[in-house]
Amino acid sequence: xxxxxAKEKFISTWGSLGTLWGIxxxxxxxxxxxxxxxxxxxxxxxxxxxxISRGNTxxxxxxxxxxxxxxxxxxxxxxxxxxxxxKDVQELARIIAKERSRREIKPVIKVLDExxxxxxxGTEKTKELIKQTKALKELTDDLDTLMNKLVxxxxxxxxKSVFKLxx
Amino acid sequence: xxxxxAKEKFISTWGSLGTLWGIxxxxxxxxxxxxxxxxxxxxxxxxxxxxISRGNTxxxxxxxxxxxxxxxxxxxxxxxxxxxxxKDVQELARIIAKERSRREIKPVIKVLDExxxxxxxGTEKTKELIKQTKALKELTDDLDTLMNKLVxxxxxxxxKSVFKLxx
DNA sequence: ATAAAATTTCAATAATTATTGAAAGTTTAA
DNA sequence: TTAAACTTTCAATAATTATTGAAATTTTAT
Numbered sequence: 028x029x030x031x032x033a034k035e036k037f038i039s040t041w042g043s044l045g046t047l048w049g050i051x052x053x054x055x056x057x058x059x060x061x062x063x064x065x066x067x068x069x070x071x072x073x074x075x076x077x078x079i080s081r082g083n084t085x086x087x088x089x090x091x092x093x094x095x096x097x098x099x100x101x102x103x104x105x106x107x108x109x110x111x112x113x114k115d116v117q118e119l120a121r122i123i124a125k126e127r128s129r130r131e132i133k134p135v136i137k138v139l140d141e142x143x144x145x146x147x148x149g150t151e152k153t154k155e156l157i158k159q160t161k162a163l164k165e166l167t168d169d170l171d172t173l174m175n176k177l178v179x180x181x182x183x184x185x186x187k188s189v190f191k192l193x194x
Numbered sequence: 195x196x197x198x199x200a201k202e203k204f205i206s207t208w209g210s211l212g213t214l215w216g217i218x219x220x221x222x223x224x225x226x227x228x229x230x231x232x233x234x235x236x237x238x239x240x241x242x243x244x245x246i247s248r249g250n251t252x253x254x255x256x257x258x259x260x261x262x263x264x265x266x267x268x269x270x271x272x273x274x275x276x277x278x279x280x281k282d283v284q285e286l287a288r289i290i291a292k293e294r295s296r297r298e299i300k301p302v303i304k305v306l307d308e309x310x311x312x313x314x315x316g317t318e319k320t321k322e323l324i325k326q327t328k329a330l331k332e333l334t335d336d337l338d339t340l341m342n343k344l345v346x347x348x349x350x351x352x353x354k355s356v357f358k359l360x361x
Numbered sequence: 362a363t364a365a366a367a368t369t370t371c372a373a374t375a376a377t378t379a380t381t382g383a384a385a386g387t388t389t390a391a
Numbered sequence: 392t393t394a395a396a397c398t399t400t401c402a403a404t405a406a407t408t409a410t411t412g413a414a415a416t417t418t419t420a421t
Binding site for chain 1: 408409410411412413418419420
């Protein structure tokens, strides 16, 4: 496999994986492109390389910046803007975990909490609803807490701290 | 909040969360409905409750069975088929984690491995591609292993084993 | 202040994904 | 073996989501 093929394979795999971490294809592909680039890229560079429109590139870059994954960099002597992504995988994982927790998991926990707090009228079905949503709420809570703790360990969180304890 | 409202809120929240664990809305809603039901439901019951077509119900039930989350149960004296879902949240989490690992994470690891194994021709960009995909491969691998270990602890895996170690 | 360069916005359109519903297939009871 | 009960399949359609491209806006150099 040559460079170009490998690059395309990486970008398309990462792109289709986007759904797994809750972002769209173009967004994931832009991030992937920046992730393996040796220098910051302009909007022009990105749209040409990925064969997507200017508008699409602009909107998805903004979203990546909202996530805190991509940042603008100033290249001296250049008028246009350039972009880079966080290059450290651990830091990247930390940002993503934090954002997903905030955007998706926390709101769900809130709903589960509300639902499991309805008045128990003593009927079978109400008891079941309360019991099951409470169990789900606790699990989600625990997973969210665990994820955030894992991800807040700054140094080698995964391999060092937890991982070995579980061997 | 009354039972019916709470029930609907739970089903719709769980449904929209479906994307987070990689399944579609109808599939997640059917699972949610079964999850809070006090007895097995027939296809008829499900399509009426969720207001979805027979075909849709049939297809999504099959998928849930493929995932191993829903099973057919025989109700004596009844001709039609009835369905239940796994009621234990921990077991549910275990099944989901295992399936997502198999369906999505493992294939990605394979691609990352291939890409990071291309011949190093000494150019800057090739070095960067290899370095970054290798880092991503290792992280994904570690997370996958951790997830599978967590999820294989049969008893109170979360709260008991790992969770306290991290306090 | 002007105008070229660059970026953003957003209505229109395309692409993708989910859902329906009716015909075909299967199972079961008598 | 028949026919009613039930389930599955899948082409057609609907709903949702992503993408384009050109006009409007903003930024920058002179």
